[in-house]
Amino acid sequence: MSVEQAAVPPAPAETDALSDALEATLAAALIALVGLVALPLLIPVVAVRVAGESIATKAVFWRVWRWQWVINTAGILLVTILLTIEALLLTRWVSTGAAAMFLTIDGWMGQVWPMFGPWLVVNLCAGVFLLPVAWSIRRRQIADLVRTRRVSDVLRQERIETARKRAADASTAARIGIRLDPATGRITGVNDGAVTVPHRVAGREAFGFTTRSTVTSLADRFHDARQVRDWVDPTGRFVLMPNASSAARALIIAESGSGKTVLINGLVLCALTYGWPVFVIDAKGDPADATSMVALAQAAGRTATVAGPWNFFSGTAEQVTAKLMRLMPVPDGANQHYLDEIRGVLQAVQADTPISSAQDLRDRLTNPGPHVRDQYDLTLVNQTVDRNGTTAGARALQSLAVALRPLEKWIDEDGWSYAAPLADLTVVPLSPVDDAQARLGDLLLLDLRNFLAARLEAGDKTPVVVIVDEFPQLVTGAQDPGDTAGSLFETARSAGVGLILATQSPAGLSNDDVRRRRALTSGAALIFGRSKDPEEIVQYAGTVIRMEAAGQATGDRLGSARAQHTYLVPPQDVREAADGAFWIIQTGAIAGFRALPQRSAQRTAATEGTVRDIDPRIPADSHSDWPAVEMPPENHLSPDGLPD
Incomplete structure (x- = not known):
């Protein structure tokens, strides 16, 4: 036998051809699979890249609806189902040998589009369903950049922060049923089914709903923030009337038209629901406001009167x-x-x-x-x-x-007197432009101090609340409003009396800085809303360490940066606050909130027996800063205390 005959014969050529065909089939299938998976991501990625960070300067970008997670989940499920079906069809196409046969056809590349084109178009269009998810991810990314002050454009950083705050306020307003004009911050109406004051929360009465950022980063979620004592519920969602009248001490500072009257009415209604006697001295002097407030209390089943002689x-x-x-x-x-x-x-x-x-x-x-x-x-x-x-x-x-x-x-x-009220609610309207009424108001404040002293001497702790609107106008003669407020606040707690004083600006408290600070730091909660001169107020909200960026000499790009204390509540935010938006400061903690709207007295009187079993509420008056809402008797609430 020759050497050539003894050699091992070469492998058949058919085997090499089969392997090549199999490799080509698998490669084609893999390319098709990657293409099908990547195409749905094309539209979201392009949309996010094209929009960049500029879209984040619009408040609408930061609006997150309660059903946002449903849309995100549905979009992901639809695309996943589509890709799963396509993967199964592609696997079957390969396993049955149809893919190999397709690749052996002459001119098979010309048949690719007719076969796969419709699927590619479907997958490309399916990317629309992932846009909500892409926006959600992008929102969190930009929120983290804003938190760490890493937005490259200095001006854009500030505009994004402003947009986030406006979106948070608008979302809060929408949740409680208030319609806001986004351009002016004016309240244009109240929806049917709105959450109205007072709103029962775990046995206590709420008059406000806290404002929260619509998008929070993980760092924010793991950050322990101090909560406002006495005034905010444990969940941090509602602003409540304290359950002890001695803790209900507050100084309200907000300009005319900011929603202060609605806030005060809400406090009155909460106190009446607790069964506390309430005195309201209203130095605005409008008898219609007093009559309206009396109608609110009477519609809620409480006795009320516009005070006669004192x-x-x-x-x-x-x-x-x-x-x-x-x-x-x-x-x-x-x-x-x-x-x-x-x-x-x-x-x-x-x-x-x-x-x-x-x-x-x-x-x-x-x-x-x-x-x-x-x-x-x-x-x-x-x-x-x-x-x-x-x-x-x-x-x-x-x-x-x-x-x-x-x-x-x-x-x-x-x-009437503080010790002998004629009704559950006693409203005293006074017009300080009249010298006699201004003098009467000053005497009422003096008598209030006497009332506190008498309760202290007698050890009387029965609950009672006194509210004085525009109180600096009632302090006459040699007395100073700052001293008067500080003295009353310091004594009211020991006497078991809830005391709420309201004014339009810090300057109205006193011309003397020391006396003004005494009123602002007397231990009472500080509630403030829109003001044209907020610098003195916001300093009591405290400061926060932030990276302050310096722009480059030419252009708006980010240059150097340094950590320094800045206001926790920027003064400009207070100047631009929308109607009904407030902040409350107490015991070193702060919470932004919206005052809850009110219901009409007529509707409350007609439906109280039906609604109160579900959600005890007190009506609103038609003369307040906002339009009142008439709620249907069948208004039901979800477990979190908000309308379904």
Whole structure:
């Protein structure tokens, strides 16, 4: 046998051809599979790249709807199902040998488009279903860039932050049923089924819904933030009236038209729902507002009245003396002798009992004998003070009668007092442009201080709430609104009294910086809304360490950066705040929120028996800053306390 015959024969050529065909088939199938998977991603990727970061400067980009996750999930499922079906069809095409046969056809490349073209078009169009997911991912990416101040364009960084805040406020408004004009921040209406005040949350009454960012990063989620004590529920969603009247102390600062009246009405309605007596001294002086508030309380099943005459002469002898002396001119040195004389006469004629009326005052000063303690006091009252034989008592009576005369229509010995309210809600409308009413308001604040002192002495802790709107206008004479507010706040907690004072600006609290700071730092919660001069307010919200970027000398690109303290609430945010948007600061914590809207009194009265079993609410008035909403009796709430 020759060497050639003994050699191993070469492998058949058919085997090599089969292997090549199999490799070509698998390669074609793999390319087709990758193409089918990649095509749905093309539209989302291109859309995100084309939009860039500029789209994030629009508030609508940051709006996240409650059903956003449903759309995202549905889009992913649809594309996944499509790709699964295509993968199964492709696998079957290869396993049955149809792919190999297709590749052996002459001119098979010309048949690729007719066979795979429709599927490619379908997959490309399927990318539309992934756009919501792409936007969600992109939102979180940009949110992280904003948080770390890594947006390359300095101006764009600020505009994105502004857009995020507006989107958060708009989303909060939409959730509670408020319609906002995005261009002006004005409330244009309230939807049927809106969440109205007061809203029952775990046995407490809410008057606000907190504002939260629509998109949060993982770093934000794992960050422990301090919660506002007493005023915010444990979930951090609702702003509540504290469950103890002594904790319901707040200073409200917001300009006219910002929704302050609605906020105050909500606080009143929450307190009434707790069963606390409420006094509202409204220095705006509009009788229609007072009548409307009374209608709200009455529609909710509470007694309410627009206050008639006030019992000026309630209290102890020393308290009555203090009120009468407040009517006298401010001490200026020259008149100090006469003021001391009047005070001494008043003290002398109240040895046993305090003066009870204007007539009683006249009787005691003209015939002091039965009312003085001893001969010394009698001589003090009856001593002659001028050549005409005028006594000290007569001169004091003349001065007091002149001061009391303008107040005669507002005072009566059988009138109301803080210790003896005539109803669950007592509304006192005053117009400070009238000197007599401004003086009456000042006396009411003085009597409030006397009321607190009396409760402290008696150990009385029964709940009661006093609200004074535009209170600086009621502080007259030598008194300072800042001192008055600070003193009242510092005493109210110990006396078990809820006290809420409202003003339009910090400057209205006092012209003195120290006294103004005393009012702002007195321990009461600070609630503020839109203001043209917010710098002094926002400093009490605290600061936060942020990377402050410096732009390059030419252009808007990011240059150097440094970490420094900046306002937690930027002043410009307060200037541009929408109607009904507020912040609350207490115990070093802060929460932004929206005041809940109100229902019409007529609708509440008609449906209270039906609605209250599900969601106890108090109506709104038609004269408030916002339109009232009429809610249907069948309004049901989801488990989280918001409309389904």
